[in-house]
Amino acid sequence: MVFWIPQLILFRGEMFQSEMPRVESNPALLNTMVALGGLEALAILVLGIWTLVVFLHGLGEVEGYSAWKALGVSIVAVIVLMLFLLVIIFGIVLVVGGAIAGFRGV
Numbered sequence: 001m002v003f004w005i006p007q008l009i010l011f012r013g014e015m016f017q018s019e020m021p022r023v024e025s026n027p028a029l030l031n032t033m034v035a036l037g038g039l040e041a042l043a044i045l046v047l048g049i050w051t052l053v054v055f056l057h058g059l060g061e062v063e064g065y066s067a068w069k070a071l072g073v074s075i076v077a078v079i080v081l082m083l084f085l086l087v088i089i090f091g092i093v094l095v096v097g098g099a100i101a102g103f104r105g106v
Contacts, residue, residue, distance in 0.1 A: 003040045007033070 007015055010032060014020040023029045053067070060070040 002043070003036050007036055 010029060011020070011023055014023055023033060056067040056070040056074065059074070060067045063070065063073075
């Protein structure tokens with residue numbers, strides 16, 4: 001969001017269009033657009049890592065163990081959730097597949 005203000009000033013209404021003739025014809029504007037996009041991606045990456053670190057330290061504080069153990073617990077929780085969802089999706093596919101096969105008379 002912080003990068004939208006300079007983009008709105010530089011690119012105006014073209015920012016919301018699929019074709020950007022003024023920006024594409026001006027290499028300086030095009031390079032600026034690419035640089036702002038890269039900075040935005042870098043900021044999102046840094047904030048995402050920071051969020052993960054704060055989450056792990058908070059979880060460790062609440063549960064009474066280290067951030068590293070909180071990371072392990074989080075990884076195990078994600079694996080368990082993925083297996084649970086996989087079983088549910090597999091069951092849905094079997095039920096729907098069986099119903100479709102039943103309608104065909106196979």
